[in-house]
Amino acid sequence: MKKIVSLLLSLAMVLSMCSFASADSLAGTYDIKVWVANEIVDLTKKQIENFNATNDLGIVFNATIEAQGEGDAATAMVTDVDAGGDIYCFAQDQFARLIQAGALAKLGQGAAKTVQEGCDADAVKAVTTSDGTMWAYPLTADNGYFMYYDKTVIPEEDIDSLEKIIADCEAAGKNINFEMQTSAWYLASFFFGTGCVSVWKTDEAGKFTSVTDTFNSDKGLIAVKGMKKLLDSPVHVSSSEIAGFANNAAVVVSGTWASADAKNMLGDNLGVADLPSFEVDGQEYHLGSFFGFKLMGVKPQSDPVKAAALHRLAQYLTGTQCSLERHAERGWGPADLAAKADESVANDPILKAVYEQKNYGVVQDAIHGSWWDTAKVIGDGVKAAATEDDLKAVLQKYEDDIAALFTLDTSALLFVGAWNGWNNADTADTYYLKDGALTLDVPESDYMGGRIVAPGSWDTDKGFAQVTTGAELIKDLGAENPDNNIVFAEAGNYTLTWDGTAITIVRN
Amino acid sequence: MKQYSDLEFLRLSRGQKFLYRLLRFLIAIPVGIGRFFAKIWQGIIAGAKALGREIKDIAGTFAHGDWKTRTSFLVMGFGNLARGQILRGLLFLLFEIVFIGYMALTGGYWLSMLPSLGLEGPSETYNEILDTYTTAYHDNSFKILLYGVLTIFFIIAFIYTWRQNVKQNRIAERILASGKKLKSGKEDLRSVVDDQFHKTLLALPLTGILIFTVLPIVFMVLVAFTNYDGAHDGYANNLFTWVGLKNFNTMLSWSSGGGSQSYAATFGEILTWTLIWAFFATFTNYFLGMFVAMAINKKGIRLKKLWRTVLVLTIAIPQFISLLYVSKMFAKDGILNGFLLSMGWIQQALPFWEDPTWARITVIVINIWIGIPYLMLITTGILMNIPADLYESSRIDGANAWQQYTKITLPYMLFVTGPYLLTSFTSNMNNFNVIYLLTGGAPTNPAASSAAGSVGYTDLLITWLFKITTGAESQYYLASVVGILVFVVVALISLVVYNLLPSIKNEEDFR
């Protein structure tokens, strides 16, 4: 009897799976929330209606579309993932943060393949973590900055030189708007211009593991010298608002999103170009820039059917047709290769400037969320600096801050105990685990015990109970060891290794 | 230190008087703090004694009570019902049923999860047929903490009600023994609008305060002992859990993790500016507002009502409109700079928001613009209360306007508005709107900026706290620590000043 029941059950399961597998199993009406930038709310509404009308799977979305700027999407999502948009757009810099917050669902294999084949190679990289998992759909490939300028103030032949532009503006009493003091995104321009890099590595969970950062170097010093020229000019305004043109600016460094407003403000006098070069010690450096993507993500769902349907919609919205519509209506540069190759996109002068500047740009990769705050203060530091030593100090401070992002993490752990007098603020770094390992002499004493802690804390989660190898070298005190200490049986020279979950002890 | 009598004090020279007062003030600070802790200790002892009395009383009630009373220990309200107080009895019984039902259905779960704040985080599965990933959500640390605390509130309320229930039996027994009659339901109802009227009036407001003010504050304090942040939101990614005093260690430790400034140093810098700001924001407004009030009140000034109305407009118009606009006016490419440049009065745009010192002065000045109208209103009324004959007689004695001000007006004002000055000082410390709308904390303070978000020169502790929660890592636990520290600072200041102010020693003025 039992067997029959289980047979029937498994049969039912197989059947239900079959019905899942057929395409029309996705058919149904879904209430969803979609978050997109204000300017494409209406367009997206139309596009979703189109999807409802044309998809052959019987999917109908009953979508509430809300305006949510791509720059703040992560801040909003992290506040309450549960109530956030089922589909939402965000700028690339928030990628890691959103994965960590559990606000992005992985792409299935089919979807991943479509993105892989249909999108700009850099864009594909932008949505993939180091283990090859894809987490989002590339929406645009135009998230970079370049120069809008007033042709009546700056003659065509001067636009390649920062010094000439500054001179022209000073002569005309016009401002140069380049957001140097409040944005790391713009500020990095000078560093990338001299060949500095800041490359961050993450593990598969989106956690940052290391950084290669060369801002504090000879090249970096050249960059800040160039930056100082601009910052010291009385006509410099730290802003990227295109409305600067209505407030006495002749140059605004901004991105494609401002193109419609820029045209409105300057009309025929509007010029668009890649960023200029600056000169330090007789050598020219073309300003670099960040180049990034806007992405569309799907929030993790509990219901697999709804999840599958949402991924279909995201694919549609980032597909060729929708990308072209967004370009036609709003001038957004598509990440979709077919759309990018379309004549209307290829001949767009503004996108031309974007791609021209991209040659000098750095494609934005995952960057630690704190980097933006850490790096943006360079601007104020450089402005306040009086001497070259001051400039060096600014860069040194930056490097220390970057390093601190990691030392605050697990890499700097302290083996605190009888051997250092239970000093958990030890600064001599004799008892730090470097790359997770430490070799030390345990001196003879009544209680040769201690545990691994983060500096300044008294955690009890890395001690006796975590020892997997070498348990015979330490005492098991049972209930007399409430703090989970590792108590050595004998004095001697030991090597400790901590791999994040377990401790290995070897006697040397 | 020697204490002078009034006579001796009057003989001192002006400098000596000042020094004496200052010393008295400084001595009062530790004394005040000491007194505070002594009071707390006394409170604890008194509480312990009271608890002992209660337990004795309960035991006594049980030992001497009849069967009705004893049954009430288990079935609340039984005694009331048995003795004919139907309304009271039913209410007690109903409360017990609700309580037991709640504890059995959900309360027990929340309470049992409270020590761990959840055991199972979300899990991801891959559905091969649909080629899609799904996430199943399990425990929710946030809800566990929230409802756990609420359940504890509820248990306390239950214990209190149970105690009342026991007490009423004892009282009823005594009344019946003395041959009197118990209160009927009708009389109970009448007392609700008469001799127990204060309880009726307070019931609703206090319930609201309990759930919407006390509960959040308790929760906030508890968050400081957890690792609740953007990456441990307790539901969608990782559960959060208790971490003990770790966050306080981080915030109060002077050793920095690497090159950046330690949290303690950053906190110190922001606190210093917060105090400077609160001082200037309070006193500039106070004196200028008083001055304007006096100017308008002066004999011979026409259109008094018009001037007042114009100034008062700033109160009526929501700050987010006026301050946002003013903030843009003062921008480097704003209207004000544009005007000054075009008039040729300045050669370069003034760095109102770019330079730390400029920015700090500008926010204080703009705050005057907001604050004067309030102060003008408040002081106008008080100035009119000063007896006119005081001025009259001083004028006959040949006092000039300045002397009248320093000898009559100011002392009177300070005496009357002492408590107001204190509250306005502490509320200026927490003046989120003005700073957030005007500068957002800018310009950035490179040295103080650390992993907890960018800190600016005009940031107050309260805006810093806000930035921490909305920063890249959403470190709610750190924000919570800052919140607790803000409380400690405000409480200390209030404590000291309360002990010094003459005009609020009187209970009736205690506000």
Next chain:
Amino acid sequence: MSENTAKRHMGLRASRALSNTLIHVLLVVMSVVWLIPFVCILLQSFRVESTWQVGYVIPQKWGFDNYVNLWNTDFPRWYMNTLITALVTAVLQTVIVLCMSYTLSRFRFKMRQPLMRFMLILGMFPGMLSMIILYRVLKDLGLTQANAVPGLILVYVASSGMGYYVSKGFFDTIPMSLDEAARVDGATRSQVLYKIILPLAKPIVIYTILTAFMGPWGDFVFARYISFGASAGKNVAVGLYDWLSKDQINKSYTLFCAGGVLVALPVTLLFLFLQKYYVEGVTGGAVKG
């Protein structure tokens, strides 16, 4: 009158005239400074030649376009949300505050002192973090996002008991002997409140209604939290504030000004109309003379 005193009087009169003139000048200057931002906002709201921020104040082309365009946005919805919130809050909050302040002013009961001290201490906690918790509580009640209005009302009203100081100060000035006389005549406590105290407390009642009504118009932090991304649940402050965000400001700056004028209008009119009571409330209650 001797010649000397006559001279002195003339001198006094002259100096008083001089100082009065100076004060008049000062008041005129102050009024101008105080009004400039509002006049600017008003002027900008009539500018139709462009929608972004400009460096001049007087529009080149005037018109009502911005006000007309407001109808094509969610602004009317936000306005209604705020108006409803403000009206309901004004009524309920006044009831709560009066209950609280009247009780604490008139009754002497055992827990009175501890209660007041407890609330004083509660008030020293920065409320900023409470938002996160209140948001979750309201979310569980289904009162967030598009349903934010009842949620906001609930929170505003529920926590308003804390703000009893001003009206308590006012009640303290009404002599206790009135109550006692009525009690002797056989009135219950509640009758004393309705028949004797409330009629006398008209200024403070109006003051409380007015402040409660004004509050919701300016809340842009908490209201944003509660509406969480749903346009239908925003109030005017959140909606208008969002129009100044980076990606919208150039399209919506003049709209912001027009919306601002419409927000300021009812509050200002009401305020001017009831100014007398506001002043009485502030001076009578905020600082006890």
